[in-house]
Amino acid sequence: MSDPNVSAVEQYRNNFLREVEENVDEGQWVKMCMQCGVCAGSCPLGEHWEHSPQKLFMMIRAGKREAVLSTNSMWMCTSCYNCVVRCPRQLPITQIMHGLAAYAHRLGLAPKMQPTRDFSIQFWENCTRTGRVNELRLTIGLYFRDGLVAGFKKGWSMRNVAFGLLKAKRLNPFELFKGHECKDRKGIQAMLKKANEIDARKKRPTT
Amino acid sequence: MTAPIPTSQTILVVGGGISGLTVALEAAECGKQVILVEKLPTLGGRTALLYRYFPKLCHPVCGLEINLRRLKGNRNVRVLTMAEVVSITGTRGDYTATLRISPRHVTAQCTACGDCAKAVSAEIPNPYNYGLNQMKAAYLPHAMAYPQRYVVDPSIVGTPDGEKARAACKVGAIDLDMKEEIIELKVGAVAWATGWQPYDAAKIQPYGYDRFANVVTSVEFERMCDPHGPTGGKILRPFDGEPATNIAFIQCAGSRDENHLRHCSRICCMASLKQTQYVREAYGEGGKSTIYYIDIRAIDRFEDFYRKVLQDPTVRFVKSKVARIAQDDKTGGLILHGVDTEGYHRYEAPHDLVVLAVGMEPSVKGADIPAEVIADSSGFLEGSSGGGIFGAGCASGALDVNRSVQQATATALRAIQVVNKAAAAEVAR
Numbered sequence A: 001m002s003d004p005n006v007s008a009v010e011q012y013r014n015n016f017l018r019e020v021e022e023n024v025d026e027g028q029w030v031k032m033c034m035q036c037g038v039c040a041g042s043c044p045l046g047e048h049w050e051h052s053p054q055k056l057f058m059m060i061r062a063g064k065r066e067a068v069l070s071t072n073s074m075w076m077c078t079s080c081y082n083c084v085v086r087c088p089r090q091l092p093i094t095q096i097m098h099g100l101a102a103y104a105h106r107l108g109l110a111p112k113m114q115p116t117r118d119f120s121i122q123f124w125e126n127c128t129r130t131g132r133v134n135e136l137r138l139t140i141g142l143y144f145r146d147g148l149v150a151g152f153k154k155g156w157s158m159r160n161v162a163f164g165l166l167k168a169k170r171l172n173p174f175e176l177f178k179g180h181e182c183k184d185r186k187g188i189q190a191m192l193k194k195a196n197e198i199d200a201r202k203k204r205p206t207t
Numbered sequence B: 001m002t003a004p005i006p007t008s009q010t011i012l013v014v015g016g017g018i019s020g021l022t023v024a025l026e027a028a029e030c031g032k033q034v035i036l037v038e039k040l041p042t043l044g045g046r047t048a049l050l051y052r053y054f055p056k057l058c059h060p061v062c063g064l065e066i067n068l069r070r071l072k073g074n075r076n077v078r079v080l081t082m083a084e085v086v087s088i089t090g091t092r093g094d095y096t097a098t099l100r101i102s103p104r105h106v107t108a109q110c111t112a113c114g115d116c117a118k119a120v121s122a123e124i125p126n127p128y129n130y131g132l133n134q135m136k137a138a139y140l141p142h143a144m145a146y147p148q149r150y151v152v153d154p155s156i157v158g159t160p161d162g163e164k165a166r167a168a169c170k171v172g173a174i175d176l177d178m179k180e181e182i183i184e185l186k187v188g189a190v191a192w193a194t195g196w197q198p199y200d201a202a203k204i205q206p207y208g209y210d211r212f213a214n215v216v217t218s219v220e221f222e223r224m225c226d227p228h229g230p231t232g233g234k235i236l237r238p239f240d241g242e243p244a245t246n247i248a249f250i251q252c253a254g255s256r257d258e259n260h261l262r263h264c265s266r267i268c269c270m271a272s273l274k275q276t277q278y279v280r281e282a283y284g285e286g287g288k289s290t291i292y293y294i295d296i297r298a299i300d301r302f303e304d305f306y307r308k309v310l311q312d313p314t315v316r317f318v319k320s321k322v323a324r325i326a327q328d329d330k331t332g333g334l335i336l337h338g339v340d341t342e343g344y345h346r347y348e349a350p351h352d353l354v355v356l357a358v359g360m361e362p363s364v365k366g367a368d369i370p371a372e373v374i375a376d377s378s379g380f381l382e383g384s385s386g387g388g389i390f391g392a393g394c395a396s397g398a399l400d401v402n403r404s405v406q407q408a409t410a411t412a413l414r415a416i417q418v419v420n421k422a423a424a425a426e427v428a429r
C-alpha cells in the first residue's frame, strides 16, 4: 500500500478515466471533449508535443494509463491559454495539463529529466529552504543538471552576462554560501507542511 | 380586394418567409382571417436567396411560386410588407398588436416596368446579395419579389435622384411624401415566424472573415453560385477575381460552440454537401472541395445525399475543426492549420477560397419579442406562457425548409384552435 502507483492501479483497474476524474485537477472535464481538434491545432508548441491535449483526452478514455502518465507532453504546456479560449466545449485544458503533470509526478511516473519538471523541483526546493529564491544557486543547479562538463561549458558561455550582473550589483557571489533568508523561515516551513498535509489528504487515492 | 376587418378571431403572422407563408395559407385555407406582416419589401425570406435546394437540388422558385399562387387566390390573407410589430399586449384570444409600417414611396399603381431604377444614379449595397454588390436606390428586391412593386430607398427622398425617379414613372406610382404609419390590430393568436440570420462570422477570430478577402460565408457562397447573384454565377476569389477551384468548407463555424452558438444549426452540414455539388457543376472533375468537419450531421433521409457526395472523387472529407487560417498577403491564398482527428496528423492545407458554414441564429431572439414568450438558451421561441403566441419555422429552432413547413403547419393548427375558442366564447356571450 505504500507505493501510490500500485494502489492507484488496483483501485481503478481498467478505468483510467475515473482515476483521472478523481485525482487530477479539473479531471472531471475530460469526458466533455468532443475530439474536434481545435486545441491540438491551436497550441503554439503543438508540433513538439508527442501527444496533443486532444489525443491525451482520447488516450485517457481509452485507458492508456502508462502512456499518458509517462509522456512528457503535458509538461510542454506553457500556459498560453490559446486552447482554453478556443475550445468549443470550454474545457479548462491548461489546468488539466498541469493537473496531469502533477498527478504523474505524485505517482513517480513522470519522466525524470524532463526540463520543466526538473526546473519545478529545483525551484521548489530552492525557495522553500529559506523562504526566498536563491537565484545564484538555482542557476548553477540548472547549468549542471546535465553533468559537470556541460555545466562548465554553459557557465563559460554566459560569463559576460555574469560579469555584467556583478558590475551592476545584481549578483552577489556570497549568496553561494549561505544566502539571505526571509524573516520567519520556520513559520513559512510550518505553513507549507500543513498545506502539504491537507493536499495529501485530498489527493491520496482512497482505499 | 376588400380588407378583412381585424377581430380577435384573426391570426397575426409575423415574418413572410416560407414558414410565415405556410402558417398564413394553411389557416386561411381553413377559412380563418390572417394578417401577414413582413419587415422587408418582399415575401419569400431567406429561401428566395438560395441557389438550389437540398436534397433534390431544385431551384427555390418552384416552391415559392406555388405558395404565392395560393396566396393570390386567397381572400382571407392580408399582406403588409415593410411592417414591423412594435408591441403586443393582451392575452390569448384577445391581443392588441401595434405595427409600424415604413414608407415604400411606391403605390400599388406600380407596374414593375423598372423606369425609375433606370432614371436614378445613386446606388446602395444590395442586402439580397448580402452586400456583395450594389443596386440602384430605386429597386425591385429580386426577380421573385412579391409584391412585384418597386421600392424607393429613403436615402434618395428629397434629393434630385428622388425627383428623377418620380418623373420617370409613367403611371405616377411614386409618392415621395409617404410617411411612416402606426396601426393597431385586434388579433386572437400570433405566429412568430421571423426566421433566422447567419451568425456574425467576424466574431470567429481565428478564421479571419473580417481580415481575409477569400474567406466567405455559406450564405454568400449561395449568392455567388446563383446566375442572378453578384458574380453572375461564377465562383471567384474576392481577393483578385480569379476563379476559385480549390475550395474548403469549414463546418460548425459558430455552431456547437459555447463561445458562439451553443446549438447545432442542423442544416449547415447538408448546405456544404450541397455546395460541393455547385463546385462540381462549375468545374466538373477540375474543381476540388474539402469539407472540414467534427461529424457530419445529415439527419434522417438526408443520409442518402451524404452517401452520394461521399462517392464523389472531387470531394474530400477531413475530420477536424480547423484551428486557424493564415493568409499569404501577396496572393490572397489561404492556409488552413489544424490536426486531423483520424490519426492526429498536423496539416497546413492551402486553399483558394474558404466557405464558413455559419450557424443559424434566430433573427429575433426570444428576449427581443415585444410580448411575454418562452425561449430556449439560444433564443429560439418555444411559445408564450399564456398559450396564444407560437414560434413557427426557423424562429422556433434551426430547421431546413421541409421541417420548417411541417412545423409551420402544426403552428397553424394551434393558432386555429386559439381563435376557434375565442369565437366560441364570443358566441356564448
Ligand SMILES: Cc1cc2nc3c(=O)[nH]c(=O)nc-3n(C[C@H](O)[C@H](O)[C@H](O)COP(=O)(O)OP(=O)(O)OC[C@H]3O[C@@H](n4cnc5c(N)ncnc54)[C@H](O)[C@@H]3O)c2cc1C
Binding pocket: B014, B015, B016, B017, B018, B019, B020, B037, B038, B039, B040, B042, B043, B044, B045, B046, B047, B050, B052, B053, B054, B055, B083, B084, B085, B193, B194, B195, B196, B197, B218, B219, B222, B267, B271, B274, B360, B363, B364, B392, B393, B394, B395, B399, B400, B401, B402, B404
Ligand atoms: C447556407 C444555407 C443553405 C441552405 N440551404 C437549404 C436547402 O438547400 N434546403 C433546405 O431545405 N433548407 C436550406 N437552408 C435552410 C433554409 O434557409 C431555412 O429552413 C428557411 O429559410 C426557413 O424559413 P423561415 O420562413 O422559417 O425563415 P426565413 O427564411 O428567415 O424567413 C423569415 C422572414 O421573416 C422576416 N422577418 C424577420 N424579422 C422580422 C420582424 N421583426 N418583423 C417582420 N418580419 C420579420 C424576414 O425578413 C423573412 O422574410 C439553408 C440554410 C443556409 C444557412
Ligand code: SF4
Binding pocket: A032, A033, A034, A035, A036, A037, A038, A039, A040, A053, A054, A057, A086, A087, A088, A089, A090, A091, A093
Ligand atoms: S478543443 Fe476542446 S473539444 Fe476540441 S479536442 Fe480540444 S479539448 Fe476536445
Ligand code: SF4
Binding pocket: B251, B252, B253, B255, B256, B263, B264, B265, B266, B267, B268, B269, B270, B295, B296, B297, B357, B359
Ligand atoms: S449541422 Fe453540421 S455544421 Fe451545422 S452545426 Fe450541426 S454539425 Fe455543425
